[in-house]
Amino acid sequence: MSGPSASLALQTLGIPHTVFPHAGEVTSLEQAARERGQRPEQVVRSILFRLAADEYVLVLVAGPVQIPWKALRRHFGQSRLTMATEDEVFDVTGFRVGTVSPFGLRRPVPVLIDQGVLHEADISLGSGERNVALLMKSADLRLALADATMVDLF
Secondary structure: OOOOHHHHHHHHHOOOOEEEEOOOOOOOHHHHHHHOOOOHHHEEEEEEEEEEOOEEEEEEEEOOOOOOHHHHHHHHOOOOOEEOOHHHHHHHHOOOOOOOOOOOOOOOOOEEEEHHHHHOOEEEEEOOOOOEEEEEEHHHHHHHOOOOEEEOOO
């Protein structure tokens, strides 16, 4: 087995996927989608939020939409939550901002998946390596993240 750590984690789970190396530097979600032969709505972002001291959650959302803070606060029953800092993202996930994947995390983190992620049959997401993506079926993402909580944030 070789490749990005997120791909190795998927291989261990027996989840089909493809590693997609970009030819150059990826600077936007729209560019990433275009080079992968996808629409922006097919690109899944994995965003780490801090709920409390040393308590985090990874939220998966599709496309370039803005995070619905009000819906997230309501879901967690908290009046405040923040996006994790770059250092926190690396410490918790083992990945740099822009490469985060829900697979192969450094430590276990609860995962929330917005329903919109499953609206597309084919999706792509971070691999843990810069300028490299994982392409897979959304049904396989759901299978691989069976313990994740499904939410409707939008």
